[in-house]
Amino acid sequence: MSEATPILSSLGLAKAFKGPDGVVRVLESVDLTVAPGESVSIRGESGAGKTTLLYLISALETPDRGELHWDGVNVMKKSASWRARRRGDFMGFVFQAYYLIPELNALENVLIARRLVGKVTPADRQRATELLERVGLKERLRHTGQQLSGGERQRVALARALINRPRLILADEPTGNLDEHTGDEVMDLLLNLTNEEQTALVLVTHNPTFAERTHRHLFLKAGEMQV
Amino acid sequence: MPWYLYLALKQLFPTGRWFSFFAFVSIVGVMLGVAVLVIVQSVMNGFGAEIRDKLVKTFGHVRIETGQIIYDPEALIEELEADPAVDVANQFAEGMVLLQFENRPSFPVVRGIDVNTEDQVIPIDDFVWGGTLDDLDDERIFVGSGLAKSLGLGVGDHVEVYSPLMLEKLKADEVLLPRELEVAGIFETGYGQIDGNTVVVTLRLMQELYALGDGVHGVMVNLKDETAAEEFAHAYSQTHERPLRATTWLDANQDLLFVLRLEKNVMFFIIIFIILVASFSIANSLLTSVVRKTREVGLLGAMGALPRDIGWIFALQGFIIGVVGTTAGMAFAFTALAYRNEFVHTLAKWTETEAALVRFYQFVNLPVRYMPKDLIIIGLSAIVISTLAGLLPAWRAARLKPSDALRNE
Known part of the structure; x- marks a missing residue:
């Protein structure tokens, strides 16, 4: 696993924000390497910078300093439009609040991620349907977000994250809005599916049990990564 | 279909519903503006045509006069x-x-x-x-x-x-x-x-x-092609020496014809305010939509959408509202005008003014004339105004930084 080019590698990532009381240094120097198919959990206290780190490694935020490589490519040397396009098929996101598009049904919500990177083919529809069946939503394909429960919405978001066969999934507190039982189910699906699809996973969570189920467990403290 | 057009259509016409409330209100606003414009302009064209027809029938196409007696x-x-x-x-x-x-x-x-x-x-x-x-x-x-x-x-x-x-x-x-x-x-x-x-x-x-x-005072001329009156008069004046002069019915009635044109243009500019008001409603609703959908905008950015493409979602909604509203408005206007005489007669009968209608306005049926140029101007104006209404929301959406949008509470 460690022999191959890392899916993701960051070196000395730092980020500070200007606040009303001056500059807040969120991340001092973060080194993170994720191998293909590897799952990594990141824990940390609230405000430790876990979400900021996810936004930095997905290039949604620009670091103040440091290097970021996706599949060996130095991302910060590329244009913003290149980063956006590459992000679309290179990585998938699962957020705490699902972020389904309310005007679309479950199948359409999954396929929208495909539409963003190219034309939707019958094979894509087939895969979206299979993914939704895989997450237990076979009977809910035509249901809109409002007609689904929280757990079902997160399953749709999970299928959406996987539709483009990304190399990396970034999951930000994916069970944060769910009850314990549903959270367990969603986490099982997340880990099983990323494992089946040979997709690397960076999981931000407060839950030590979920964190324990990944290959590596990291802890973010005082703006730096600790093993 | 580009994904931003797909999403623009879906936001107006969501899955499981015919249309969103916002789309309904916006389309009806544009539709009413377009319908009223088409109805008023077409009826004014009809009245104008009747008047022009009467002018031609009472004047002839061209008159040849000398200002003296022609022996x-x-x-x-x-x-x-x-x-x-x-x-x-x-x-x-x-x-x-x-x-x-x-x-x-x-x-x-x-x-x-x-x-x-x-x-x-x-x-x-x-x-x-x-x-x-x-x-x-x-x-x-x-x-x-x-x-x-x-x-x-x-x-x-x-x-x-x-x-x-x-x-x-x-x-x-x-x-x-x-x-x-x-x-x-x-x-x-x-x-x-x-x-x-x-x-x-x-x-x-x-x-x-x-x-x-x-002797006589002049000669009235009717041409085979009524629209060639000015051309004929000009050619005649060029080839004949004074005091022979050719006057068209257009020259003789230019003041009245100018008033007719002015009246029609003024009506157009007054009524187009309906569409302008509708466009403010569209802009306002789309701006609200941008705020409401901030986190969706962030999600799209995370999934690889470019800022300009996100802007297109909202700009296209203005355009689509313009196109659908214009089409519906035209259809409504044509239907209303097709049944105009039934409507006018029923109204006149209810208000017992049918005789007065004939007496004062010299018509039994409401005259209508469709002019393709008017329809094109009305349609294009409505679509352009609606599209412009979507530009500010589009600009706001395109400027949203995905990471900030995702953090938005």
Whole structure:
């Protein structure tokens, strides 16, 4: 696993924000390497910078300093439009609040991620349907977000994250809005599916049990990564 | 289909519903504006066409005059009718007389027409009631409806006519005897200026009243192609020396035609405010939508959407509302205009104003004329205004930073 080019590698990532009381240094120097198919959990206290780190490694935020490589490519040397396009098929996101598009049904919500990177083919529809069946939503394909429960919405978001066969999934507190039982189910699906699809996973969570189920467990403290 | 067009359509017409409430309100706003514009412009075109038609029918396409008496009109007519563009030419004489009925005087314009050929140029029988052109002879007169009304005249009444020539007799202390004429018909062109101040007699009587001999005041020309009047008049003036001059019906009525055009343009600018108000509603709703969908915008950015493509979602919604609203507005207007007469008659019947409609407006059916140019201008204006309404929200959405949008609470 460690022999191959890392899916993701960051070196000395730092980020500070200007606040009303001056500059807040969120991340001092973060080194993170994720191998293909590897799952990594990141824990940390609230405000430790876990979400900021996810936004930095997905290039949604620009670091103040440091290097970021996706599949060996130095991302910060590329244009913003290149980063956006590459992000679309290179990585998938699962957020705490699902972020389904309310005007679309479950199948359409999954396929929208495909539409963003190219034309939707019958094979894509087939895969979206299979993914939704895989997450237990076979009977809910035509249901809109409002007609689904929280757990079902997160399953749709999970299928959406996987539709483009990304190399990396970034999951930000994916069970944060769910009850314990549903959270367990969603986490099982997340880990099983990323494992089946040979997709690397960076999981931000407060839950030590979920964190324990990944290959590596990291802890973010005082703006730096600790093993 | 590009994904941003797909999402724009879905936000207006979501899965499981015909359309969103926002789309409904916005489309209805544009639809009403377009429908009212099309209805008003088409009806004004219809009225305009009726008026223009009456002007042509009472004036002829072109008049050839010298400002003096033309003593050899036959030669002029022969020359004109040799022109392949000319359909028919007819001589006329025109002046003023004193007309008296039961001691009530008036000073109408008198037009002397050649009864043998006049109906080839002006369809006078279309305007006359109580008589026909055949009833007009040297002892009879047609009186305009407005004038007849003001004098209390009817068919069969006798009027006295004094011509300016009689002034000469008065100066010479001769006995002044008016010409007594019987009213053979009342004509109504619908053009108040003519109906209220014109009488028609035979050309021979007019020549007698004005001592013209065989002379006339001009020749009315009808062309084979009505729209070629200006071209014909220009060519005629170029090839003939003064005092011969050609005047088109457009030149003679340019003030009225200008007012008609002005009125139509003013109506357009007033009514287009309906679409402008609708566009503010669209802009406001789309701006609210951008705020409401901030986290979705962040999600799209995370999934690889470019800022300009995110902007397209909102810009296209304005465009789509414009296109759908315009189409619906046109369809509504065409349907409403197709049933306009039923509507007007029902309304007139309810309000008991059907007789007044005919009496004052000289129409039984509401005239309508569709002009492709108007429809194109209205449609394009509505679509452009609606699209512009989507640009500010689009710009706001495109400027949102995905990471900030995702953090938005």
